[in-house]
Amino acid sequence: MAVTMREVAEHAGVSVSTASRALGGSTSISEETRTRVMSAASDLGYRVNRAARSLRSRESRLIGLVLNNLLNASFHTIAQVVQRRLAAEGYQLILCTTDADVTTERNLLETLADHGVDGVLVIGSGQNAEITNALQASGTAVVNVIRSSRRSTSPTVLAADRDGSYEATRFLLELGHRSIGFIGGPDTADSGRERLRGYRDALESEGLELDESLVLRGTFTPEFGTAAVDQLLSGPHRITALLSANHEATFGVLPALVARGVHIPDDLSLVCYEDMPVLQMWQPPVTVVDNGAQAIADLAVNLLLDQLRRRDPAQRDTRTYRVGAELLLRSSCAPPRP
Amino acid sequence: MAVTMREVAEHAGVSVSTASRALGGSTSISEETRTRVMSAASDLGYRVNRAARSLRSRESRLIGLVLNNLLNASFHTIAQVVQRRLAAEGYQLILCTTDADVTTERNLLETLADHGVDGVLVIGSGQNAEITNALQASGTAVVNVIRSSRRSTSPTVLAADRDGSYEATRFLLELGHRSIGFIGGPDTADSGRERLRGYRDALESEGLELDESLVLRGTFTPEFGTAAVDQLLSGPHRITALLSANHEATFGVLPALVARGVHIPDDLSLVCYEDMPVLQMWQPPVTVVDNGAQAIADLAVNLLLDQLRRRDPAQRDTRTYRVGAELLLRSSCAPPRP
C-alpha cells in the first residue's frame, strides 16, 4: 500500500541498504547518490514505517505521559507544555490518565513498555517504582514529576510546596493576621503534607502554635471546599485569613464565601494555591501561590531529553529538583480589621 | 532483554507459531497446550512487542487525537473522555496539538500515519481532507469532530452551534429583551458563523432586524472580550442582555463587566457559551449554552470504534451528526428593567 524503502531504492537504482543510509544515515554516502535517493523518496512520497524502524533499532520516538486527569489546571498545563516541547523534538506523546489508581497506573506503565516508548514522564502514585526502575534499567528515559518516589532511580521534578505555603503564610502573618484558616489535601498526598508543613513552619517562625480547629484537610473535590468554609466560618474562633491549598476544593471555597456574603479582603484575606484564569478574573482578583506548572513541565522535558540524548547510562542524573513557587500578589489580602 | 515469544515457546516445549496461536489466537489449539503456553508466558513475564505485531499485522492499537490546544475547556474535556474510553478498549492515545496551524496539522497527520495509527479523531482546520481521506482509504478509521470539512469522506460529529445560539437568544427575547449584544468568534470559524446565524434567526423569528452595532466578532482571546464589552457598553444603544458566544473572550467579558460595575442580572442579562466550572461559581451563577463536549466526545469515540470493528470498509458511515446544545438556566438572566 504505502511506498516502502525498497521501492525508493529501486527507483533510485541502488540497494536498500544504501537507500537507508542515504535517508537516515550518518555513514559515508557519496553526495550524488544521496541526492538521487532523496529525490526518489520525495517523488514517490516515501514515509518511514515507524513500527519497522522501532523493531529493528529500538527507537520508537514515542513518549508516555502518565497523570491523574486532565481537568486539574496544573495537569493540563503540563500536558500541553510537554506535548508541545516533545513534538518540536520529533517525539509523539502517548497520554495516559490513571485517576490516581495504582493498578491502572501499573497497567498503563506496562502497556507503554509494550509500545516500546523511548521515555516516560510520570505524575504518579510513587507506588510503582519497580516498574519505572525496570524501564530505566532497560534503557527507557524516566522522569518523575510532582510526585516523588523514594525508591525511584530516576530524576524527579517537584513543586516547592512547603516553601510556597510557608511564603504565603508568612505574607499573611506579616499583614498582621494571627488567626489563619488552612484548607488542604489529605495526608496521603505529598502536596497535602508539604503545604501543611509550610503553614506550620511559618506559624512557628512567629512563635505561634498551630490551632487544630483552623486546619481542615480532605479530598480533592469542590464539595470538601464548601464544607470546609462552612465549618471554618461557624467555628468558635473568627478567622481573618484563609489559605486554600487544595486546588479542587478551591472551586467550592470561592462560591461558599460568596454565598455567605463574606467580603474579601475586608472580612477575610484569601490566598489560593495554583494559579488559574478564574482566580485572575475573580472579584477581587485572588492572590495566589503559583506552583509553576509550566516551569516544572519545561524542566521535566529537559531532563527527559538529556537522558534520551545521553548514550552512556552510567552517568545518570538521579537528582531531585525543586521548582520554586511564586506568590502572585493581587487584591484579596489586607491587614485584619481590628 | 525483554522475554520474547520464542523463549515462551521453548519453555512450553512448542513451536513459536503454536505459542502465538495459544496467546492471541482464535485458531484451534488443544486446551492443554494453550494452558501450558499461558503459564509459561506468565512465568517468564512475557509481554508482546507491539512494534513487531504492528509491523506484521498492521494493527498498532494507537489512536491519534488532533486538536488545537488543551487550554480550552471543551478541548481538554474531549481529550479526557476520548483517552478514557479508548484506554478501556485497549487503545492508547497519541495526543497532538496544532495551534490551529494548517501546516502543523498536516505534518502531525502524516506523522500519525508513519506510526501506523489505527484511527484518528480530528478537531481540525478542514483544510487537510486529502490526507484524512487517504488515511481513510488505506484502512485507518477517521472521525471529524467539531469542525466539518466538506470534502471529507469520514463521519463528522458537530456541535449544534446554530441551534444553541438560537435557543439562548429566543430565551432572552421571551424574557422581553429587545436590545441584545452578541460577542462571537470570527467568520473563519464554523462556530463563529453558526452562532451568529442562530442569533440572527432568533431575532428574525420575532420580526426583529439585526443591529450591526450590537454584534462584535473577533479573535479567540480574553482581550477581545474585554474590548468588546467596553465598546458595547459605551455604544449609543443601551443593551439589556448579552450573549457571549466566544469561549476565550468570555474570560475577558466577565472581569470587564465587574470592573464596570455592571450588576447582573439587574443591569444586564448574561448568557455564555460552553459551560465550565467558573461559570457555575460566578456570582451570580451564569446561564450557559452547554455545547455538550462530553456527549460529542462519546459519540465520536463510538463512531471510531464502529469503524475499527467493521471489517468491511464498503458500508462506511459518512454521515454528519449534530449533538444538541442545552440551555442550562442559572441566575444571570431576568426580564429587562423598564
Next chain:
DNA sequence: GCCTCTTGTGGAAACGATTGCACGGCCCTT
C-alpha cells in the same frame, strides 16, 4: 480396511526497516 475429513502442530515466509561484514575500486605512499 481404506479413504476422507478434521484437528493440532510445526516450518518458514513475510512485514519494512537497520546494520555488520565483505568487497571492489581508487588514491596515496614508498
Next chain:
DNA sequence: AAGGGCCGTGCAATCGTTTCCACAAGAGGC
C-alpha cells in the same frame, strides 16, 4: 609498480510477530 587504507556500496542477517501452508494423527463413514 606494488601494497595498504579508505570510501562507497551491496548482501544478508536480524528485530519479534503473525499467518499461510503442509503434514501427521486420529476419527468416522463406507
